[in-house]
Amino acid sequence: MTAIDVNIEAVEPRGTKPKKVLSNRNIMVYGVLIVAAIYYLIPLYVMIMTSVKGMPEIRMGNIFSPPVEITFEPWVKAWAHACTGLNCDGLSRGFWNSVMITVPSTIISILIASVNGYALANWKFKGANVFFTILIFGAFIPYQVLIYPIVLLLSQIGLYTKLAGLVIVHTVFGMPILTLLFRNYFISLPEELFKAARVDGAAFWGIFIKIMLPMSLPIFVVAIILQVTGIWNDFLFGVIYTKPANYPITVQLNNIVNSVQGVKEYNVNMAATMLTAIVPLVVYFVSGKLFVRGIAAGAVKG
């Protein structure tokens, strides 16, 4: 789908090294890059600073000033006591809900899509391409078109507002991009391997488990990164297909921060925002370049 070459690995500088360090050109290049970097870093900085200040200090000072007195009270409150409506058990509930949504959704969607991509790459059957094309175009259908009929379908099978229902939804909507990812990867593997295994009498599942799986660890990591961040960050499906007790962290965060009742506690809000951001940020910083590969492939999701 993406006609773009996503190989961003080749980042080693080429050619001879520049001689002058402080040439005009360098000042401009680094100047622009650093100014841009500051713009990108400001929100993270503000989030962290606000989350460790007390409310009196927030009212007095400005959002960019570092805290005079560091306090972790807001973090504790956000995690354990922040209120959404009548519930005051903090963001921890949403956090664990999100874990319970993300883990099975990631595993199931990747299992299904990897087998699927393998079937499409190596065991093409009649009509396979038709379904695959529908799947890829399906990735572009606005979710708003599909959400309501899916509510009806899920309620027919008794899974509406249940966690299992949401897992199905994530599996379905993750399928186009993951299938594409795995199919393209398996196609890129040398065909001789596959043929040799067939001559040796291995069948569909045997080849998949013994030959394909061991060779495709990197693509599985990319898929995991893609799914964990995507599902963790999901808001729309969470709000539609679960009930308040099962709300994922993003929905609960929004409810805490945008709640109209009570006095606004901006430090608690920012601590809650940081708590929500931690999981994808850790995934991002740990995975590095693989993340770029993942999102480049996942761009179809829009």
Next chain:
Amino acid sequence: MEKASRPSQLFRNLSAKFAAIPMVLTALVIFVGCTVWSFVYSFTRSKLLPKPLFTTEDLFSIPMPTWLIKDGSFDVYYITGFVTKSFVGMAQYDRLWSNSRWLTSIENLALYAGFALVFSLVVGFILAAFMDQKIRFENTFRTIYLYPYAMSAIITGLVWQWILNPTFGIEKIVRGWGFENFEFAPLQNPDLVMFGILIAGVWQGTGFIMALMLAGLRGIDEDIWKASRIDGIPMWKTYIKVVIPMMRPVFVTTLVLITAGILKVYDLVVAQTNGGPGLSSQVPAMYVYSYLFTAQNLGQGLAASTMMLLGVLIILIPWTIIEFGGKEKR
């Protein structure tokens, strides 16, 4: 009658067919079936009724449980109801296009999409071009530009809501520098609210555009640069006259991806303004959601969602034709 060879055809490659069942179901039931369902029901006067009604018309109705969110304060009611349907032709679409809320949504989206496209393409390309100057710390810069993309649009919306907060944020700081009358409260101003959202949206999205553009730039032959250097063509001119035209496919794909993403913009607005002040930052996705789940007026919500699909198709079909030349996909 079936031929004798038929069953063996069907059972050939059985494991692969078995493995493809989820894909076939998803393609047919969700992507085709649900789209058709929404399309058909957009021509009806469907409402979700709170209690069962058994008129002849409702014999074909679908029982379902649903719940209602009361004006965003998240009191939840569980209602068991029935979807009724009676065809009303284009009535929902007539209503849609005479509804000022929908028209505002479309205007907002057009404004947002226009600016977001230009900004993210220009900023993304410029950053990528600078990143491509054999710089040091490239990985560090890329990590910084891309991290917003890893985070939820909800987080983006909430952080920028805080930074743009007039009582504590930028407005207060600039006033503190002595500009007593300085005003910067885009999220509280109906005329500027979409630009407030734009700041956040561009912050989150440009890093990704930069990465795509950088990949495109890296795909350009080094000899092009050498040739233009020998000919004494200034660098900016090489970019405009040679490199950008060469990167046309990258630009087109990026354009399609951003646009398809922008049409769906929802989370960001929910977190940042929830459509306010008043209805001034409504977007189509929000309109659909509130008609489907709050107003329980299905026909209207589905008509709006069908218009969103139409919007995607208008972008997607020409792109498919250009990109794949009408031939079968690879």
